Amino acid sequence: MQIETATYSDGNWEIQNSFNATDSVNLVTIFGDREVFKDPKHYEYLRERYPNAAIAGCSSAGNVLGEEISQHSLVATAVSFEHSEVVLHSVSFNDGDDIQKSSQELAGKFDETGLKHLFILSDGLNLNGSEMVKGFNKATQITKTGGLAGDGANFEETYVIANDIPKERVIVALGFYGDNLHVGSGCYGGWSEFGTLRSITKSKANVLYELDGEPALDLYKRYLGEYAADLPNSGLRFPLSIKEKEDDPEVIRTLLGIDEETKSITFAGDVPEGFSARLMKPNIDLLIEGAGQAAHIANMKNAKPALGLVVSCVGRKIVMSELVDEEIEAVGEELGSDVQLTGFYSYGEIAPFEDDIQSCQLHNQTMTITVIYED
Numbered sequence: 001m002q003i004e005t006a007t008y009s010d011g012n013w014e015i016q017n018s019f020n021a022t023d024s025v026n027l028v029t030i031f032g033d034r035e036v037f038k039d040p041k042h043y044e045y046l047r048e049r050y051p052n053a054a055i056a057g058c059s060s061a062g063n064v065l066g067e068e069i070s071q072h073s074l075v076a077t078a079v080s081f082e083h084s085e086v087v088l089h090s091v092s093f094n095d096g097d098d099i100q101k102s103s104q105e106l107a108g109k110f111d112e113t114g115l116k117h118l119f120i121l122s123d124g125l126n127l128n129g130s131e132m133v134k135g136f137n138k139a140t141q142i143t144k145t146g147g148l149a150g151d152g153a154n155f156e157e158t159y160v161i162a163n164d165i166p167k168e169r170v171i172v173a174l175g176f177y178g179d180n181l182h183v184g185s186g187c188y189g190g191w192s193e194f195g196t197l198r199s200i201t202k203s204k205a206n207v208l209y210e211l212d213g214e215p216a217l218d219l220y221k222r223y224l225g226e227y228a229a230d231l232p233n234s235g236l237r238f239p240l241s242i243k244e245k246e247d248d249p250e251v252i253r254t255l256l257g258i259d260e261e262t263k264s265i266t267f268a269g270d271v272p273e274g275f276s277a278r279l280m281k282p283n284i285d286l287l288i289e290g291a292g293q294a295a296h297i298a299n300m301k302n303a304k305p306a307l308g309l310v311v312s313c314v315g316r317k318i319v320m321s322e323l324v325d326e327e328i329e330a331v332g333e334e335l336g337s338d339v340q341l342t343g344f345y346s347y348g349e350i351a352p353f354e355d356d357i358q359s360c361q362l363h364n365q366t367m368t369i370t371v372i373y374e375d
Helices: 040-049 099-107 129-139 216-230 233-237 284-298 314-323 325-335
Strands: 002-009 012-016 027-032 054-059 063-065 074-080 085-092 115-122 144-148 160-162 170-177 181-188 192-204 207-211 240-243 251-253 255-259 264-267 276-281 306-313 339-346 348-353 356-363 367-374
Touching: 002 040, 002 339, 027 040, 027 063, 027 339, 040 054, 040 074, 054 085, 054 115, 054 170, 063 074, 074 339, 085 099, 085 160, 099 129, 099 170, 115 129, 115 160, 115 181, 115 367, 129 144, 129 348, 129 356, 144 306, 144 339, 144 367, 160 170, 170 181, 181 284, 181 348, 192 216, 207 216, 216 233, 216 255, 216 264, 233 255, 233 314, 251 356, 284 314, 284 325, 284 367, 306 314, 306 325, 306 348, 314 325, 314 339, 325 339, 325 367, 348 367
Parallel strands: 027 054, 115 144, 306 339
Antiparallel strands: 002 012, 002 074, 027 074, 054 160, 063 339, 085 170, 115 170, 144 348, 181 367, 192 207, 192 276, 207 264, 240 251, 240 276, 255 264, 306 367, 348 356
16 A cells, blocks of 8 residues: 645645555545635546546545644545555435435445445535435445535535535545455544433434423523523534433534524434433543544554544534644554544544444544555
8 A cells, every 4th residue: 555645735736755656546535625625626636646546535624634633725645555446436415305315325336245344425514414324324234434524613515526526415435345455443532421311302303302301402501501602603512422222322413503493402413302312511631532542443453554534523623722633643643653644524423333333323523533454
């Protein structure tokens, strides 16, 4: 495996770790700031440089390059696999489409013979990420990771590249094939719970109406205290953990919006009725430790070059502020110098739990990592 990185700033692309055989590149990932990312000229540049590659990426809330958040507008990573193949399939959707059906059909396009892993990227605003994940899980037991595109803290537009110029309302999946290919993944939160464990008594998809029969927004405001005046933005600091059964692992949900009239809260993923829920609050040290724990779960010790795809949440970035680089450093320290890190801050993370790797989940406020190498 050979890896070349390309960064774009101030009107220029710069190449690091360049190698001559760019026509041998199988895969290019690109992540970047929305306004720059959506300009078609950048895809066209990458297509010309890497004519035979599967090119996929999305707009972001921050770009990862090595052990830091990159200051470049765009970060592209080109990978030349020696013994493996990467196949790209995508689907476009419209408002009102059945996202679960669309993602199930997309997953069905992949020949599962020799398929080791699917890496998924999607529009971050115009679909229900939980429904998308359900579709992929219905279609295949192959391991899956990925994330939802971001747009900084703006939540206005998100774009996806799938062997084409950037577009909204797109889901893309990369299929990794090869007997010599090894893939590991990990996800971890690190948030602290507070308050009473409550029951979700009224909800619809990703909209929460009542907890223990009380209007959800009223309860949230009471717990948030002085932060309540800054809702919905302050909600990124206080996600909700949910689980169906007492022994189930918790899934974290990020607050996206509020409705004062209905006293409801919209989250980035489904909040099903009957599930238990508890508010969470940040502890910076635990968040950084959680990032290292995610890397520990994903890590596969080897002495060969590897690709590390990092997808972390915009909420973590906002909460940690100038300390956010420390969670990327924690990942790098755990994985070691042989792993080239790239990735983005997202509006939702896709990864399995450690004890159920065949069934991925939509997460929020987590650090997720996918490590890929060839033996």
